[in-house]
Amino acid sequence: MNLRRLLAIMVKELRQLRRDRVTLAMIMGMPVMQLLLFGYAINLNLRYLPAAVVDQAQTSGSRAAVQDLLASGVIEIKASAQSPQQLVDLLREGRISVGIAVPPDFERRKLDGREAIQVMVDGSDNVVQSAAAQLTQYSLDQPSDFHAPAQTPISVVSFYNPERRSPVNIVPGLIGVILTMTMVLFTAVAIVRETERGNMELLITTPVSRTELMIGKVLPYAAIGLVQTTLVLLLGLWLFRVPLRGSLWDVYLASVLLILANLSLGLLISTRARSQFQAMQMTFFVFLPSILLSGFMFPYAGMPVPAQWVSEALPLTHFIRLIRGIMLRGADLGDLWQDGVALLAFIAIMLTLAIRLFHKRLD
Template sequence: MILSLLRMKAIMQKEVRQLTRDRITFAMVVMIPLIQLLLFGYAINTEIRDIPIAIVDQSESEVGRIIAEAVEVTQVVTIVQRYATVHEAQQAINDGTARAVLILPSDLTQRIAQKRTLGQWLVDGSDTMISAAIMQLKNMPLNMLINYQTSQPATFEVALFFNPQRRSAVNIVPGLLAVILTMTMILFTSAAVVREKERGNMELLITTPVHPMELMLAKILPYVVVGFIQVIIILGLGYYVFDVPINGSVVQILLGTLLFILASLTLGLIISTRAQTQLQAMQMTIFILLPSILLSGFMFPYEGMPVPAQWVAEVLPATHFMRVIRGIILRGADLLDVWRDTLWLICFTLLGLVGASLGFKKSLD
């Protein structure tokens, strides 16, 4: 068999023309590596800074103010709130407002004179990278307050909540629930509408009295059951195999997961109504999946990202569900405690359904 360069050239020219005419595919070829390289190269940072913390200064003294300033100067933490009682501060950890609390006792001056530990950190240990960063402050020097002639004792005591053994599985398994649901739910529905076009079923749908919103809901509801099956498998294995504690209510877990499943399925529908082919739908899905995994806080702490990357992360449903599911499972929170993330998932689903319905209407014109 003799290869013909002319025939090969003709086919290559056809492929290039076809690629340039397919605007979405051509844009993905350029934009996927460009945007993701800039985004992830800039956003992924294992050096954590500006961890939101609260402080309870029971001493109400000038020394307490100096210690608070010294802790904040490290740039590892940022004081976002001050509370009068330890109970209020612990509630801030439970609802995710603060990742740690610094408690300065009323006898702070006496502790300095006696060269004892000056206070205590209460830390959300469910995130091992966050707790490791706070642990670095355990022995921070405060030479402006006390001059140790011998070996310096720990400046602060540390109490790790929710994961005192600092096991990574405790943090990873709930996060995997968000990642796996993101991948499967978006993949299921990203080709749902465009598949009807490619199979020639769109004309049938046009002739039926089905309303666009009815079609969108009918497309996603069957996959809700699939999502719950995955939830049972992941949490069951996490509990029995990896000994991940489930501190929250099962009802709260299921409700929070339902909101995220609906949001993810809706995101897939938006992709499906915008794509012209299943290949385009798959490319757009990949474009969404990578940021959802890398910017949601699953692999790298949200606090370690620069502000522009956090803005991108805040748009993604996976970021909000990561906080919700870890809060419920590990900290025993409920949906009201994490109401901001709960509200975002609800609004995203409603707006997404409207957007997908309008996109389907346009495809009928």
Template sequence: MNSLRRFFAIVRKEFRQLVRDRLTFGMIVGIPIIQLTIFGYAINTDVRHLRAAVSDDSRTDLSRELIAMVRETQVVDIIGHASGPRQLEQWIKEGRISVGIVIPYDYARRLERGEDRPAQLLVDGSDPIVGQAAVQVAGLRIPGTKALATSRATDTDERFHAAAVAATAATQQFPINPVTAFEIRLDYNPERISAVSIVPGLLGVILTMTMVLMTAVAIVRERERGTLEMLITTPVKTVELMVGKIVPYIGVGLVQMSLILFLGHLMFGVPVRGSLLHLYLAGLAFITANLTMGLLNSTFAQNQFQAMQMTFFFFLPSILLSGFMFPFDGMPVPAQWIGELLPLTHFNRMSRGILLRGATLSEIGRDLWPLAAFFCVMMTVVLLRFRKRLD
């Protein structure tokens, strides 16, 4: 009886503070809107309008034809003509261009002789996306000839060569005829498709970010303001305090989830092919798991800044290893193990399954129990770690 009274007192108090804290409230609404807009509109995997320059030593109709073809792809914008490959390299180093097109003086003769790769692309390999885009240009073919160009990374840093090398490799491995080359570009193009596949993952990403931070800050703020000293001198029990801190934010999480789904549907037409109820059940488990993570975070952090840093420590692997950014199956096995420990991995699978593939919970329920296990383990650690003392 007393225990329930104390628990509800904390829930009520937390809720009041939450409603009055404009910044937090703004964060709850603002983060989904900003993230959805950025990921939906601004982030575009279809690379276009890379700045490029040409060094044309051939100066023939054939070379001008090639330049025109490259320009037509719209992958690159030719912004200047260089006096030679050296200058192109210099311009890439200075960051003025990302791609340099080198057409040698004997280009026409090479073409006549049917030589493989008569021209060369210099690509800034320090940006992997740019490297990938070079594939499109490098894969261009002049009808009746073999591959047109070979791409070469000019970045001196070895690490960044990979992308450009990959680009070359791609052209070598998958020689494509002119018709299919066109099709690849079309596949890349429609922005709406990438937003639809991103939003279900983004749902989990946004919830991870805000939920972990919310409970972490909710405890640490009390520590910072000195109210925790008052609170732990009362008969309140750790479990009442911790669960009381979680409950209001479950509501926040569900509101956020609804907001993201609504905006995702409104802005990008993200479908809900499965049951909303199943999605919310999955969401509930996921939100609670993350809130508990925030509590654990607060048992280490002494101030709000540290709480932020620790949230980031958790957030970064979540984003990178959960299959949100990179396909889960393509990751090395140890990375997959870590991924399996993260709540976001399991929620991503469920949200994609329910939203896009119309799966039911019974079909993807195997991802539900890891979330429950995560909650139980974290809560136990929190209850063991949190002491009603200052030492």
């Protein structure tokens, strides 16, 4: 082995890495991003879950009991309701994660040692369900002349997943994860592959416009995404008994929105990448935050505010809310219109940027 030739190869490789800005950014940026995501943005100790309270007793004891629950820091009032049925509606629409219902006979139930407060929990997220169960650990002492029990009995009712089966939470979100991974990757290499194989020269000589070329690249992969959605739905229903409480058409409409969002993002990446390897690198750089910050693996409520801002910019975050709301809570797209509008806005912005940045020329 000639050390001089070996050294020359090493220097050549380092110089090539220095010129490859995407690879250099991955080398430096990936460890930093993972450290920030796992050390700062991911938090399993949930606090300030969105909640609503219905106090039908309106006594000093019931108000003190509610204040003690709020003092735990687990929940925070984010909506108002006038009846237990309205709490159920808010849970179904995804506006709250916890509903607190105090019955009119609160004082009598407490004296008898019966359940005096009902905590309604959105069971479509197991982490939220576990966090809300902590409310039963707090002592709600109230002085009484009748020597009432020291604690106010609390019952926790889990909606939509009372058995707390993990597949019920995982499978709907897995649709979004699979679509994000495949759709972005497929289209990220689409334009670059045309250039590397020499097909771009042929396309340049045709009257095909930029818009026609980009949309023509998107539509075939959209059909593939629907096939993947159908496959995951069938396996989830058959193997894991995942319920489908909402409309199947709403499931497919939400999936189409995510598919188009990911395809437009992939097209934007393809206009910036110079090789298929760079396109795959940039795809992974987008895929990791989507998995960690979307609420699929780690709870959204446990993230700090800056991480939640980043999460809101990711299409997978909105799809997770849509698909869990439709499949598990029986909501429709009208109930979850904010997330649908967010996906439409993302599609419009990404596709416009991709079309503007793409040029029908080899340089």
